[in-house]
Amino acid sequence: MRTILLLLVSNVFMTFAWYGHLKHTGVPLWKVVLISWGIAFFEYCFMVPANRLGYMEGFNGFQLKMVQEVITLTVFCVFAIFFLKEPLRWNYLVSFSLLLGAVYFMFKK
Known part of the structure; x- marks a missing residue:
């Protein structure tokens, strides 16, 4: 949880x-x-410890990167809607859900 935060x-x-x-x-x-x-x-002051902690707590490099990408897209969606005042279109949601599917398969044993 610390890694995600x-x-x-x-x-x-x-x-x-x-x-x-x-x-x-x-x-x-x-x-x-x-x-x-x-x-x-x-950003680096938080990213580097996040990756170090995550790796030490059992994430592998691929998993850390995939989680980071989903967080990046989530943060960017909120930023684009509220700060840039851009609309969230249906095709963005479809693309995002496909990436969530990628995360699911990344963690599948």
Whole structure:
């Protein structure tokens, strides 16, 4: 559970680092890059321990990556809807459910 929570927090930081500037197109690109790097530092402060703990607690590398991708998409969906004010279309939901199927098979023995 610690791994999942740390991954969740890290993905919130990374989503803002990668996409938060889209609402601020008037800011020069070089400033956006520096600000994004600063935000990404905090993402790493959560992502690296999440992966270390997860690996030590029994996740393998493939499982950690798949869980991280699902968390990333979940965080991004919330971000896109509420921050970017973009609609959530049916085909996005279908794509997301297919990825959830991939996670199911990733953990299948």
